[in-house]
Amino acid sequence: MLRMEISKSIFLQWHVKTRGKSLQVVREFQANLTKLNQKFYSKLADQSTIIWLHQSPLAEYLIEANSERRGLYDNEILSAYDEAAQQALEHSDVKVVKSFREAVEQRLGEDTLDGMHYDGRPMNLGVDLILNIACNKRIEPVDASCCVRNGIELTIVQILTGIFFLICAIASLIMWKKQSLISNADVENQSSSQQPVHHSYVILLNLSKFGLILAYFYICDRTPIFMKESKVYGLGVFLACLGVFFLLGISSWKVASKGDYLNRDQTDEWKGWMQLVILAYHYLGASADLHVYVWVRILVASYLFMSAYGHFNYFWNKGDYSLFRFSQVLLRMNILTVLLCYTMNRPYQFYYFMPLISFYFIIVYLTHLMWPQMDASKAKETNKPIFIMFVKIGLLLIVSLLLWKSLTLFSSLFSWWPLIELFRTQNEDSMVREWWFRSGLDRFMAPYGMLFAFLLIIAKNSKWINTDPAQWPFSKVVSWIVLILSLVVFAFYGRFSLSCPNKPECNATHSWISFLPVTAFMLLRNIIPSLRTCYSAFFAWTGKISLELFIGQYHIWLANDTYSLLVFIPGFPFANAAITTFVFVCVAHEISSICGVLTSYAVTKDVPTMIKRIAFLAGLLAVTLLLHVLTKRD
Numbered sequence: 251m252l253r254m255e256i257s258k259s260i261f262l263q264w265h266v267k268t269r270g271k272s273l274q275v276v277r278e279f280q281a282n283l284t285k286l287n288q289k290f291y292s293k294l295a296d297q298s299t300i301i302w303l304h305q306s307p308l309a310e311y312l313i314e315a316n317s318e319r320r321g322l323y324d325n326e327i328l329s330a331y332d333e334a335a336q337q338a339l340e341h342s343d344v345k346v347v348k349s350f351r352e353a354v355e356q357r358l359g360e361d362t363l364d365g366m367h368y369d370g371r372p373m374n375l376g377v378d379l380i381l382n383i384a385c386n387k388r389i390e391p392v393d394a395s396c397c398v399r400n401g402i403e404l405t406i407v408q409i410l411t412g413i414f415f416l417i418c419a420i421a422s423l424i425m426w427k428k429q430s431l432i433s434n435a436d437v438e439n440q441s442s443s444q445q446p447v448h449h450s451y452v453i454l455l456n457l458s459k460f461g462l463i464l465a466y467f468y469i470c471d472r473t474p475i476f477m478k479e480s481k482v483y484g485l486g487v488f489l490a491c492l493g494v495f496f497l498l499g500i501s502s503w504k505v506a507s508k509g510d511y512l513n514r515d516q517t518d519e520w521k522g523w524m525q526l527v528i529l530a531y532h533y534l535g536a537s538a539d540l541h542v543y544v545w546v547r548i549l550v551a552s553y554l555f556m557s558a559y560g561h562f563n564y565f566w567n568k569g570d571y572s573l574f575r576f577s578q579v580l581l582r583m584n585i586l587t588v589l590l591c592y593t594m595n596r597p598y599q600f601y602y603f604m605p606l607i608s609f610y611f612i613i614v615y616l617t618h619l620m621w622p623q624m625d626a627s628k629a630k631e632t633n634k635p636i637f638i639m640f641v642k643i644g645l646l647l648i649v650s651l652l653l654w655k656s657l658t659l660f661s662s663l664f665s666w667w668p669l670i671e672l673f674r675t676q677n678e679d680s681m682v683r684e685w686w687f688r689s690g691l692d693r694f695m696a697p698y699g700m701l702f703a704f705l706l707i708i709a710k711n712s713k714w715i716n717t718d719p720a721q722w723p724f725s726k727v728v729s730w731i732v733l734i735l736s737l738v739v740f741a742f743y744g745r746f747s748l749s750c751p752n753k754p755e756c757n758a759t760h761s762w763i764s765f766l767p768v769t770a771f772m773l774l775r776n777i778i779p780s781l782r783t784c785y786s787a788f789f790a791w792t793g794k795i796s797l798e799l800f801i802g803q804y805h806i807w808l809a810n811d812t813y814s815l816l817v818f819i820p821g822f823p824f825a826n827a828a829i830t831t832f833v834f835v836c837v838a839h840e841i842s843s844i845c846g847v848l849t850s851y852a853v854t855k856d857v858p859t860m861i862k863r864i865a866f867l868a869g870l871l872a873v874t875l876l877l878h879v880l881t882k883r884d
Contacts (some may be wrong), residue, residue, distance in 0.1 A: 737770075
């Protein structure tokens with residue numbers, strides 16, 4: 251390709267030198283190029299990519315210094331030739347690239363001795379442009395190219411998904427029009443037969459909104475409508491972002507509704523600030539910094555801990571192991587992820603965090619459901635339920651220890667169809683290595699979350715700690731000793747993050763010690779009464795939509811499946827970050843609302859009806875997975 255560019259330049263130079271600079275000569279050149287395109291280029295384009303670069307501009311002041319070339323060449327005649335080539339190739343398959351000339355003009359005369367022949371950077375730029383255009387569609391680069399149209403073809407599952415949401419939109423419009431024609435009577439005055447119509451309209455309306463949001467996801471990350479750019483990491487910028495988050499957090503400090511240990515306001519706050527740190531970590535590409543990576547791993551472990559802690563408290567205190575509860579939690583967590591898999595043509599494991607918390611929720615649920623079932627009401631009569639629950643948690647720890655020691659054993663549990671289609675990535679065979687790695691990093695955090703929740707329940711019931719929100723949990727001396735030990739743990743982990751040589755070694759150690767900084771933070775946050783009874787409303791609000799933020803960032807804040815950044819305003823990174831963030835957060839909030847509505851309608855306490863719905867959803871999932879396998883392209 252490089253030789254083609256040089257030969258074209260020499261050809262035009264000799265054409266000008268031998269034929270002159272008249273417009274008649276330019277018209278002859280255009281006519282000849284048109285014939286060449288019709289007879290040669292049009293046939294060659296079926297099998298090859300043909301690229302025509304505009305001429306590099308001349309440094310006329312250098313040419314004027316050469317008596318042999320003075321007056322022979324100028325930019326005006328080259329522009330005329332470029333315009334002629336543009337017109338001759340306008341309706342052909344030849345790609346005409348103007349950007350090369352425009353880029354060289356910015357460095358006019360810097361990389362040429364005679365004003366005509368270029369080397370160094372301009373020639374490298376020309377080669378880069380050619381390779382980008384010819385290769386990007388095939389290699390699917392992580393950095394976007396403005397020179398290439400998106401070549402991704404829609405799969406049958408994507409097409410069916412689009413048709414489904416289109417039908418929902420049309421049906422909701424019809425029902426809206428129908429309702430507008432009915433009298434303006436309140437819903438309370440309508441007959442009972444009209445109530446199902448109202449419910450159907452609400453469901454279709456929310457599905458229609460979801461369809462529009464998914465279309466926005468696709469447009470942002472699967473089309474060239476919006477540009478993408480590479481991430482640029484700087485530790486100072488990352489720390490500045492954390493500083494801004496901190497100021498926003500403390501500015502919304504308020505008294506919690508309850509002063510319990512790890513109360514709901516506090517756990518929402520914890521999820522919120524962790525999610526903000528993770529978002530900044532992904533946006534700035536901070537995974538390149540090993541020390542930052544080690545600390546962010548603790549945040550993921552903390553989320554799994556809180557998930558297990560919350561679910562254990564619910565099951566133990568409520569004794570509710572119903573199908574309703576199980577379906578409600580799983581469906582609420584996975585609606586967005588599953589629909590994104592269909593829309594963006596990505597495996598379930600690609601959005602690894604949702605499979606992770608769903609998997610460990612099932613683990614906690616099965617641990618409680620396993621015979622003999624024990625809860626708080628039974629523990630009031632005898633201590634036997636407490637002993638049995640300790641045994642269950644102990645067995646879960648042993649299983650966690652053994653299961654992740656062997657990739658072969660672990661893969662055997664997830665290698666049967668259709669489960670393997672959910673948990674393997676696009677480049678994996680029957681060994682679900684990525685899922686084994688992701689789930690194993692924090693394999694002890696779910697059992698530890700259950701154990702901590704259980705010990706805290708026992709401690710409060712046995713009066714081992716003070717439950718008065720205004721009082722310290724222990725004596726002041728013991729409380730201060732615990733606070734100092736917690737700070738020592740943080741110092742120890744900070745030293746570990748600085749001394750750890752590489753990610754594999756950091757990850758291997760992380761699995762065994764991650765509970766230490768998690769516990770230290772909980773103690774620091776809950777021992778001092780004034781801290782325990784207050785929380786940040788900003789962080790708590792963020793925590794309520796943390797799952798939507800984590801999953802949504804993949805395509806409408808980041809881009810190219812998280813490898814790049816979405817660009818609305820090229821050349822203005824701060825303004826672009828502000829606008830994309832605002833839209834991203836608004837969309838995440840709306841998704842949270844929609845998922846809540848859809849879950850409330852999809853899940854029912856009527857067991858036979860719920861079994862039918864689960865069977866339908868499972869069948870639908872199996873069919874779509876089968877379609878994906880049968881139509882998958884190499």
